[in-house]
Amino acid sequence: MVCICVLLTSSTLGQINSFTLQASGLTCALCARSIHKNLETVSWISKIETDLEKSAFVIRVKPDMAVDADVISQKVEDAGFGVASLTINAQVPADGESLKKDRHLTLSGMTVHILDDKHAAAGGSVDLRLIDKSFLGSKDQKRYAKASRQPCFLTGKAGGDCCSTAGVTEGHRIFHVIM
Numbered sequence: 001m002v003c004i005c006v007l008l009t010s011s012t013l014g015q016i017n018s019f020t021l022q023a024s025g026l027t028c029a030l031c032a033r034s035i036h037k038n039l040e041t042v043s044w045i046s047k048i049e050t051d052l053e054k055s056a057f058v059i060r061v062k063p064d065m066a067v068d069a070d071v072i073s074q075k076v077e078d079a080g081f082g083v084a085s086l087t088i089n090a091q092v093p094a095d096g097e098s099l100k101k102d103r104h105l106t107l108s109g110m111t112v113h114i115l116d117d118k119h120a121a122a123g124g125s126v127d128l129r130l131i132d133k134s135f136l137g138s139k140d141q142k143r144y145a146k147a148s149r150q151p152c153f154l155t156g157k158a159g160g161d162c163c164s165t166a167g168v169t170e171g172h173r174i175f176h177v178i179m
Contacts (some may be wrong), residue, residue: 007062014092016067017125018109023076024053024084024137031081038075042107054080055084066109066138069175073134084137088128088177099179102150104166111158111168115147116178117144128177132156 025030032050038057039048044067047060061067073083090107092098098105105112112128130136131144132153147153151160153176159170168174 003013014098014105014107015063015089016061016088016110018061019069019072020085020087020089020090020127021057021059021072021076021083022085023055023057024082026052026081028169031079032057034079035076035081038079039072042071042075061108067107068173069110069135070129070173082137083135085140086130086135088130089129091124091127092126103172104163104168110170110175112175112177113150113152113162114179115153115176118179126142126179128179129174130177132176144178147178152176 005013023032023035026035029052032055035057036050039045039057044062044065045059048063049058049060051057058092059072068090069086072086076083088107092105092107099114100117101165103112103114105114114128115131123167131140133141135145150162152158152163152174156174158164158170158172158174163172164170
């Protein structure tokens with residue numbers, strides 16, 4: 001008999017419900033259709049709702065499946081467009097600690113690092129905006145470029161005291177969010 005144990009020192013598990021994608025470079029319904037068609041190929045996406053006026057997409061996630069925000073960015077780029085913003089809507093435990101600055105959460109298999117807690121909630125359904133370079137327009141990239149001096153923010157990979165204290169393996173992909 002084999003026993004596998006997993007130790008999560010300060011990570012919290014949660015479930016991503018959806019992403020809200022704001023695309024850049026869209027000029028018509030055919031452009032939006034191209035992104036929609038690329039996103040439809042992702043196995044963990046259950047439904048995509050398009051708002052042409054806002055160049056936005058609400059991407060519903062299948063429950064209990066691992067997701068990867070980098071896949072969304074890549075699918076948008078493959079369609080010839082960019083990501084202006086990407087927001088995660090997730091269910092997180094209402095423990096009062098999950099959403100504090102510099103906490104790491106595991107949401108549907110993605111590790112996120114909270115860089116600010118100005119609008120912290122106690123848990124439940126929360127919106128978290130991804131602020132890594134591939135999820136921002138150029139104006140916002142400049143705005144958030146100095147959001148953190150942590151090595152994981154600069155590289156997108158776990159490293160330094162912050163991540164090791166949270167029990168995240170060095171080199172693991174880290175996504176950075178604000179509330």
